[in-house]
Amino acid sequence: xxxxxxxxxxDIADALRSRMHGExxxxxxxxxxxxxxxxxxxxxxxxxxxxxxxxxxxxxxELGRPVVxxxxxxxxxxxxxxxxxSADRTVRGEGPPDTYSVGTGETQTGRYVGDTAEIVIxxxxxxxxxxxxxxxxxxxxxxxxxxxxxxxxxxxxxxWDVHGEATDDEFVRRAAAAxxxxxxxxKERDAGHLG
Numbered sequence: 675x676x677x678x679x680x681x682x683x684x685d686i687a688d689a690l691r692s693r694m695h696g697e698x699x700x701x702x703x704x705x706x707x708x709x710x711x712x713x714x715x716x717x718x719x720x721x722x723x724x725x726x727x728x729x730x731x732x733x734x735x736e737l738g739r740p741v742v743x744x745x746x747x748x749x750x751x752x753x754x755x756x757x758x759x760s761a762d763r764t765v766r767g768e769g770p771p772d773t774y775s776v777g778t779g780e781t782q783t784g785r786y787v788g789d790t791a792e793i794v795i796x797x798x799x800x801x802x803x804x805x806x807x808x809x810x811x812x813x814x815x816x817x818x819x820x821x822x823x824x825x826x827x828x829x830x831x832x833x834w835d836v837h838g839e840a841t842d843d844e845f846v847r848r849a850a851a852a853x854x855x856x857x858x859x860x861k862e863r864d865a866g867h868l869g
Contacts, residue, residue: 676705676814678742678743678836679740679741679742679751679805680682680735680741680742680743681735681741682731682735682746682790683718683731683732683734683735683810684731685731686708686730686731686734686741686748687728687730687731688760688829689723689726689748690730690747690748690759690771691727691729691746691761692733693745693746693747693759693760693761694749694760694761694762694763694771695746695760695762695763696762696763696764696772697762697786698717698760698762698775698783698784699764699772699773699774699787700773700787700788700789700837700838701724701764701826701839702818702821702823702828702839704818704828704830704837704846705789705835705837707821707830708816708832708837711716711819713833714832714833715832715833715834715835717833717834717857717860718834718835719790719834719835719836719856719857720790720792720835720858721863725770726745726761726771726774726790726828727761727770727771727791728768728792729780729791729792730759730794730795733791733792733794733795734748734759734795734798737750737798737799739752740751741750742850744758744843746760746782747759747760747761747775749861750798750825753801753802754802755778755779755801756778756779756780756796757776757777757778757801758774758776758777758778759774759775759776759777759786759798760774761773761774761775762775763785766798766865768841772789772848773787773789774787774788774790774791774793774794775787775794776787776794776797776798776864777858778801783832783839783841784841785840785842785844786811786829786839786840786841786845786848787838787839787847787850788829788830788836788837788838789836789837789838790836790837790838790856791850792856792859792860793836793838793849793853793856794852795849795852796851796852796853796855796856797845797849797852799852800848800851800852800855801848804831805844805845805847805848805851806847806851807847808846808847808850809850809851809854811849811854813831813833813834813857814829814850814853815828815829815830815831815832816828816829816832816846816850823839825841826839826840827839827840827846828840828852829850829853830844830853831847831853832865833856834853834860836853836856836857840854
């Protein structure tokens with residue numbers, strides 16, 4: 675039986691929107707905690723107005739791999755490992771997602787959950803290669819000050835208003851590299867608009 679593949683960014687975004695649920699949010703309100711600690715963002719990876727579902731749909735369509743809707747998200751086919759993504763809204767009521775998840779295999783638990791679609795795109799894009807070494811650069815935080823969680827590791831950048839959690843060493847490294855890639859891509863887009 676042939677499954678329906680989605681190709682258009684709007685179709686991928688609509689499929690994510692119709693499958694959005696509230697089960698995979700961040701375990702801690704990181705953005706609020708950074709702000710309470712006096713660390714307010716000074717940049718943003720996102721372009722405004724922002725439609726994270728369309729951003730994710732566009733990024734996934736540009737991979738050139740089959741995207742298949744399933745009951746609670748999408749599967750990206752064509753790799754050595756089954757990769758899935760989902761959009762989640764933990765806030766009550768209607769509206770856009772507040773987190774996006776990426777996972778592998780048959781597990782329903784996201785190996786990365788974050789608040790920025792651009793990071794999920796970069797993680798999926800890099801899944802065909804081995805996880806890179808953990809970068810150590812200013813503007814990237816791995817681990818959250820004063821917070822010890824044995825099952826999840828914070829990966830983000832308060833400077834760029836990007837917050838996420840990874841569940842294992844491989845995805846900590848993937849999320850860190852993806853965060854840096856998304857930041858660099860935003861810097862290039864901004865530089866192109868100035869020139």
